[in-house]
Amino acid sequence: MNAGISANKAAISPEIAAASLLKVGGVTPFTATDYPGQLAAVVFVQGCPWRCDYCHNPHLQLRTVDSPLEWPKVMALLRRRIGLIDAVIFSGGEATIDPALQAAILEVRALGFRVGLHSAGIYPKRLAEILPVLDWVGLDIKAPFDSYERITRIADSGRYARQCAEMILASGVSYEFRTTIHASLLSEDELLNLAQTLAAMGVQNYALQLFRPQGCRSTQLKTFKQSDYPTLELVQHMAALFPHFTLRQAE
Structure with missing residues (x-):
């Protein structure tokens, strides 16, 4: 683990009991693609304030009064996955919207799993709180930071996303921006x-x-014809800017 906190330290945290408040919209018990190099389970947290047209989890944008899937049942599932998977990823929605996220992460780490996060960089303060207990972050970068509102429909969203990006880069936590x-x-x-x-x-x-x-x-995005986009020339130009660059179908 590279997050600077051991599973034993996580186990004695007094905040673990708060994890039961996490609003879970669903779980994927096994994935080989959501955490690079790791076999993982994904916990989908309810809620996201942004309204990106290409979102393929729109059913997770709203937060219900009660959690659709109770956290103790999620933990029971994860206990049965010990030895079968390496990590657990918190995704969404936007996982950092939930005040119980840190407690849930600590409880998962107590099982011995690595912990990853999928985030759009919406809540810098909450990200700062949980970065020390994360092993990997996948950060969605929507657009040039001064053009975010066109994608998210939320004013000033690019400023928050940039803050989160800078925070991740300074943290030393493994990451992928995409x-x-x-x-x-x-x-x-x-x-x-x-x-x-x-x-x-x-x-x-x-x-x-x-x-x-x-x-x-x-429907507009589904029917819009995207011939020769992005061009090979652009992809090659962009790839040359990064030590590690990937072009892939969205997960």
Whole structure:
């Protein structure tokens, strides 16, 4: 583990009992693609204030009064996965929306699992609290930071995302920054500008994720023709900016 905290230390945290308040919208018991190099389970946390058109988990955007899946049942499942998986990822929605996230992470670490986070970088203060108990972060970078509102529909969202990006880079926690791309949302000039900005910030691991229609409710995005996007020339140019670069179908 590289997060600077042992499973034994996590086990004695007085905050662990608060994990039962986590609002879980679903669980994937096994995945080989959501945490690089690790076999993992994914816990999907309810709630996200942003409304990105390409979101393929829109059913997780709202937070219900009661958790659809009780945390003790999630923990029972994870205990049965000991020895079968290496890690647990908290995703969403936006996992950092939930005040009980840190307590849940500590309880998972007490089982001996590595812990990863999928985040859009919405809540810098809460991310700062949990970074010391994370082993890996997958951060969604929506657009050039001054163009975020066009994607998220929320004013000032780019400022929060940049704060989170800078925080992750300074933390020493392993990470991947990634951008889901669609020709009607981000031009090739914007993609190159974004890549240059991230490279200047010191980003080492970056991925472009091609839009996928599964789960997306936007008919416009599904029917928009994306011929020759992104071009091979652009991909090669962007790849040269990062020591580790990936082009893949969005997860």
